[in-house]
Amino acid sequence: MDEINVSLTINLDNSSLESNDDSSVHTDEIVHRPKYKILEEIGRGGFGRIYKAYNRHKDGLYALKRLCFEGEFQDNKYISAEVYCLSKFKHPNIIILEEFILKPNRLYIIMEYAEFGNIEQYVTSNHNISSSDILQFFSQLTSAVHYSHSQNIAHRDITPSNVLLTSKFDAKLADWGLATPCGVDRSNPILSDDYLGDYRYQAPEVIRNSPFDPLPTDIWSLGSILYFMLTCNPPFEGSEATILHNQTNVGVTLPDSVVNSSDRLVNVIVKTIKFLMVADTNERPNIETVSKRVSSIVSQLES
Secondary structure, three states: OOOOOEEEEEEEEOOOOEOOOOOOOOOOHHHOOOOOOEEEEEEEEEOEEEEEEOOOOEEEEEEEEEEEEEEEEEEHHHHHHHHHHHOOOOOOOOEEEEEEEEOOEEEEEOOOOOOOOHHHHHHHOOOOOOOOHHHHHHHHHHHHHHHHHHEEEOOOOOHHHEEOOOOOOOOEEEEOOOOOEEOOOOOOOOOOOOOOOOOOOOOOOHOOOOOOHHHOOOHHHHHHHHHHHHHHHOOOOOOOOHHHHHHHOOOOOOOOOHHOOOOHHHHHHHHHHHEEEEEOOOOOOOHHHHHHHHHHHHHHHHH
């Protein structure tokens, strides 16, 4: 598998970080009137912790992601992937980078703050999402993935916890640590050979642990996100073996209350889920086809 090569300048910012909790940020980072004040931890994942931070210079809130590494950060392919994507991508539905702060063995990524947290947090906090909002979020995510694929990058980790909601109720795709180069199209793929991520939302070719084309996996994951927003549950649960068996032998199933809904938009969402979550990658649509379908749906809603 090819890796993302990072060649850019990161500002060695002399401004530092102040924390209310000495356990979250080392004391050597606390100096007189630092630029950022750490307010609280708001999330954590496999590659680092995320904090809510206040920028004194701009009088605003930001998300601060702390990533630890040994040696040079460029030697860590997951950190390099996130740095590259956030630095290069400019899209309204991809989280906006503010700046990097590089310190010995630590990299801080400062990003826009999403007031409503991620989709998973929003739904599990008893916020049911209306069918019209589901389609709006899905349209925005499809646009972000279409842009990413046009830049020859697959995200590979599209889950409810990696989709953020801003104060304007816009969906933003974040957490690009598993992003990887991909081919221009499926006829000439660049195969991925690591199998990280949340298996409940991963495509069957990832769970099989054999080299795979990352482009179709993003399509499957878009369907998984759509399923979660509609049902408040992952599309598959259980062990890896159980999930793989159900994906390839049973297929995606939805609650009867959803399948039999009289809501026209819900019916559209159900059909779209089944359109995306096809186990055979040769039968799964590409992002261009998905984008056209979504545009058609949105146009019909607006007419």
